[in-house]
Structures are given as C-alpha cells and as structure tokens.
Amino acid sequence: MAFKRALIFLGPPGAGKGTQAKRVAKQCGIPHLSTGDMFREAVSRGTELGRQVRPIMERGELVPDELVMQMVEERLSWPDCQGGFVFDGFPRTLPQAERLNGSLRARGFGDPKVVDFAVPHEKLMRRLTGRWTCSVGGEIYNIYDAPPKVPGICDRDGGKLVQRADDRPEVVRERLAAYDRQTRPLVDYYRQRGVLGSVDASGGIEEVSRALDRILQCAKGADVRL
Numbered sequence: 001m002a003f004k005r006a007l008i009f010l011g012p013p014g015a016g017k018g019t020q021a022k023r024v025a026k027q028c029g030i031p032h033l034s035t036g037d038m039f040r041e042a043v044s045r046g047t048e049l050g051r052q053v054r055p056i057m058e059r060g061e062l063v064p065d066e067l068v069m070q071m072v073e074e075r076l077s078w079p080d081c082q083g084g085f086v087f088d089g090f091p092r093t094l095p096q097a098e099r100l101n102g103s104l105r106a107r108g109f110g111d112p113k114v115v116d117f118a119v120p121h122e123k124l125m126r127r128l129t130g131r132w133t134c135s136v137g138g139e140i141y142n143i144y145d146a147p148p149k150v151p152g153i154c155d156r157d158g159g160k161l162v163q164r165a166d167d168r169p170e171v172v173r174e175r176l177a178a179y180d181r182q183t184r185p186l187v188d189y190y191r192q193r194g195v196l197g198s199v200d201a202s203g204g205i206e207e208v209s210r211a212l213d214r215i216l217q218c219a220k221g222a223d224v225r226l
C-alpha cells in the first residue's frame with residue numbers, strides 16, 4: 001500500500017480543523033473520522049452505544065474514555081481505514097492518546113502525524129461568538145468579519161439571524177477552558193514524541209490550507225500524498 005498514515009488534527013473549537021480534515025481526507029482518499037459525528041450518528045440510529053451516550057450528551061458532559069475508545073476501535077476495523085484516516089476531535093484526553101497508540105501499533109500503523117491548529121483565544125472568541133445563522137436559509141455570518149448589510153437580518157432572504165446556544169460568550173469561554181484543561185496537554189505529549197507539526201490557524205481557509213499542506217508533505221516518511 002502506497003499510503004498508510006494516521007493523521008490527527010488537534011485544536012480548540014473554532015480553529016477550523018474540521019474544514020481542513022474534510023479537505024485533506026478527500027484529497028488523500030482516506031476517511032475523515034469525527035468522533036462528534038460518530039456519536040451523533042449512533043444516537044440517531046439508536047444503536048446500543050447510542051443509547052449509552054445519549055443521556056451523557058444531553059447533559060452536555062464529556063463521553064467517558066472507555067465509550068469513546070470502543071467506538072473508535074469499531075470504526076478503525078472498517079476496511080476503508082486500512083490505508084489511513086484523519087481524526088478530528090479525537091483523541092481528547094491523555095488516556096485516549098495512549099490507548100490510540102497501542103491500537104495503531106496493533107493495526108500496523110507507525111506513529112501518527114499530529115497537527116496542532118494554533119489560534120489565540122481572543123480570535124476564537126471573535127470567530128465563535130460572532131457567528132450568527134439565518135433562521136430561513138442557513139446562511140452563516142460573522143458579525144465582526146462578515147456582517148450582514150442590516151444587523152440581525154439575512155442579506156439573501158431577509159431571514160432573522162440567530163445565535164446557536166453553543167456560541168454564546170459564556171458557553172464559548174467554558175468550551176475553551178475545557179479544551180485547555182483536557183486536550184491542550186496532548187500538544188506537549190505529541191511534541192515530545194517528535195510527531196507534532198504546528199499550523200498558524202488564525203488566517204483564512206486558503207492560507208491555512210497552504211501551511212497545512214506544507215507540513216503534511218514534509219512529514220517524516222513523506223508518505224502523505226496530496
């Protein structure tokens with residue numbers, strides 16, 4: 001196989017890693033594995049796992065490592081994962097990262113290539129709390145960087161703009177604090193293992209894409225083909 005690589009995109013909410021993970025997955029022909037999407041799907045399909053995580057997600061709590069790992073292990077056993085994959089939103093804790101190492105070794109993968117999407121907090125606050133969505137057509141605005149012509153009203157269809165509960169300032173602050181507490185230690189963990197690259201993700205999508213592609217092409221082993 002020409003390509004066998006586990007990619008991990010690390011970064012706080014609002015860093016744009018989901019957008020990049022989708023793009024890279026498509027270009028490399030590997031699956032994009034978002035644990036958030038997997039849980040939502042398990043819940044909506046009403047699987048055994050879905051029944052277990054539903055009340056946890058409804059309370060807004062973190063899904064326990066054991067359940068996350070069960071779901072990830074199951075997904076990694078699908079044939080489409082044999083050539084590599086890109087994780088988005090996982091691992092989220094140190095125990096998850098350690099369990100993942102063992103799992104990757106068992107599946108014949110080398111060390112993962114990890115990319116840290118670095119964005120200053122004030123920029124993330126602006127991106128997330130500035131995001132308002134049209135209640136009619138779903139258009140997304142940013143009241144700071146891409147505001148509608150008339151405040152609170154969609155340019156295209158005149159729909160009322162609403163803010164997701166998740167994007168309210170007090171909630172965003174809590175989401176960022178949770179990231180710093182639980183997930184940021186992984187940046188040092190992977191740096192010490194020599195598998196971390198860092199991207200300045202404070203710019204626009206095009207700019208971040210170019211910086212990310214440079215990092216992936218320079219990856220040790222140079223087996224990431226874009």
Ligand SMILES: [Zn+2]
Nearest residue numbers: 134137154159
């Ligand atoms: Zn609209």
